[in-house]
Each structure stands twice: as structure tokens, then as C-alpha cells.
Amino acid sequence: MEAFLAWFLRSVLRYRSDVVTVNLSRSFPEKTYDELEVIHKRFYRHLATIFLEAAWFGRCRGEKGRRRLRESHIVEFTNPEELNRLYGSSRQLMLLQAHTGNWELIGGILNYSYGVPLEITPEAFAVTYLRLHNARMDRLMARSRTAPVADLGFKGYVEAGDILRFALQRKEQKFGYVFITDQYPYNNRENMQLDFLHQKTATMTGAAALAVKLDMAVGYLRFETRGEGGYRMTVVPLCDHAAGENPLELMQRYYRLLEEDLQKQPWNYLWTHKRWK
Numbered sequence: 001m002e003a004f005l006a007w008f009l010r011s012v013l014r015y016r017s018d019v020v021t022v023n024l025s026r027s028f029p030e031k032t033y034d035e036l037e038v039i040h041k042r043f044y045r046h047l048a049t050i051f052l053e054a055a056w057f058g059r060c061r062g063e064k065g066r067r068r069l070r071e072s073h074i075v076e077f078t079n080p081e082e083l084n085r086l087y088g089s090s091r092q093l094m095l096l097q098a099h100t101g102n103w104e105l106i107g108g109i110l111n112y113s114y115g116v117p118l119e120i121t122p123e124a125f126a127v128t129y130l131r132l133h134n135a136r137m138d139r140l141m142a143r144s145r146t147a148p149v150a151d152l153g154f155k156g157y158v159e160a161g162d163i164l165r166f167a168l169q170r171k172e173q174k175f176g177y178v179f180i181t182d183q184y185p186y187n188n189r190e191n192m193q194l195d196f197l198h199q200k201t202a203t204m205t206g207a208a209a210l211a212v213k214l215d216m217a218v219g220y221l222r223f224e225t226r227g228e229g230g231y232r233m234t235v236v237p238l239c240d241h242a243a244g245e246n247p248l249e250l251m252q253r254y255y256r257l258l259e260e261d262l263q264k265q266p267w268n269y270l271w272t273h274k275r276w277k
């Protein structure tokens with residue numbers, strides 16, 4: 001099924017194939033045409049996997065679903081003790097994530113630690129999203145993405161435009177946030193650009209600015225693919241206390257780590273996204 005879907009997306013539907021080609025060639029100018037073609041094919045295999053896993057994940061509801069999620073070991077935290085340390089170092093924690101691994105599985109993050117319990121709880125945890133234009137699809141995605149925590153008091157599925165108010169209302173509480181923050185920003189100002197994959201890249205600084213304002217601990221959430229299938233998740237600390245940090249410099253460190261990861265696993269990214277406009 002996975003191989004067929006990958007072939008259909010790439011060769012029949014040709015889903016954003018030209019965008020992927022341009023993004024890869026500009027991001028890896030040192031690679032030959034044949035090398036880029038291999039990455040191109042493997043990316044669509046990865047994309048097909050994401051679609052199928054997201055559909056499976058949406059059925060992981062209730063305790064039975066969480067047990068199935070844990071038993072699958074689809075994602076494994078490599079350093080849960082570091083996540084707990086970072087979470088304990090400040091009142092609140094900000095995890096900056098990219099479109100790597102399978103970002104659709106992030107709603108199950110509290111089930112991916114084996115042996116060391118995570119100190120973050122469902123009622124003190126939030127993830128951001130961008131609202132889809134199609135209201136019916138938006139509701140469907142919300143139901144799927146929050147499946148493992150829907151019955152645990154989780155109220156943290158927050159649209160990006162509402163996150164500032166949401167966070168300020170909880171600034172005195174112990175809380176953790178996950179931001180996917182590699183999208184093209186709403187406001188492409190000159191002072192919001194940095195270097196990423198050999199290109200001048202406009203960056204969103206809202207998450208980093210919020211972390212600075214509320215003096216959060218900040219980490220980069222590495223999301224690698226495993227050779228045997230599934231994913232490894234690792235928290236890389238960026239700072240224990242963000243007060244006094246420059247948000248753009250925080251984002252530069254985030255993008256430097258992301259670039260290192262993409263050099264190792266170049267297919268492991270959402271290359272269909274028009275990141276550079």
C-alpha cells in the first residue's frame with residue numbers, strides 16, 4: 001500500500017513534484033542529478049508513510065488506543081530525562097519542531113517514553129496548528145491529531161493566531177508548548193531573515209519571542225526516521241531561560257540543528273511546502 005501510494009503521488013498525481021525538485025536542487029547544490037533523484041523518490045515514500053500513519057493514529061483513542069500506540073513503538077524518545085530536566089528548569093517549556101519525522105503524531109508525545117515517565121501532563125500541554133480553509137477537513141484533522149489525549153482533559157490544540165492570548169492566560173502555570181515553526185512567515189521583513197540550506201530564509205519568530213517574553217526553557221525537537229521504520233525523538237536544549245535572548249538568534253540555532261539533520265536524512269522534510277517564495 002505504501003509503495004503504491006508513493007508511486008501514485010509522485011508519478012501519477014505528480015503532487016507538487018516541481019516544487020520538490022526545485023527545493024531539493026537549491027538546498028543541496030553539491031549533489032548530482034542522480035543523487036537528487038534518489039532523494040526525490042525516497043521523499044515520496046516518506047510522504048506516503050506519513051499519510052498512512054496519520055490515518056492509523058486517528059484511531060488511537062482512549063486507553064485502548066494509547067496502549068496500541070505505546071506497544072507499536074512508532075516513536076521512541078531517546079532522552080526523556082533531558083525533556084524532564086528542561087521542563088523542570090523553568091516554569092514553562094517551549095519545544096520548537098519542524099516538518100520532520102511525522103509531525104501528525106505529535107499529539108501522542110506523552111506516550112513515547114519507555115522506562116522514564118514524562119513529567120508533562122495532558123492538561124498542561126499545548127500544540128499549535130494552522131486552521132485549514134475547509135472547515136470540515138479542519139475538524140477532521142483536529143479529531144485525528146488529538147485522538148490519544150481527547151479523553152484526558154486536553155484543551156491545548158490551539159490555532160496559531162490564538163496562542164499569544166492562550167499563553168498569557170497561563171503564564172503563571174507550569175506548562176509545555178510544541179510549535180511547528182518552519183513555515184513561511186506571515187510578514188517577510190528583512191530583519192526576520194537568516195541562512196538555511198544555502199538560501200536566505202524568512203523565519204517566523206513568534207514562538208521564540210513568546211519564550212523570551214515568558215522566560216521559558218527552549219528546546220529543539222529532533223524527529224528522525226529509523227531505518228527499520230518508525231521514528232526517534234530527541235530534545236536538544238537551546239536554553240534553560242530565554243529571558244534576555246534574541247528571538248532571531250534562537251531561531252538561527254534552531255535552523256542550524258535542522259540543517260544538520262537534513263544533511264543526514266535529506267528526504268525527512270516536507271519538501272512539497274513552498275518554504276522559499
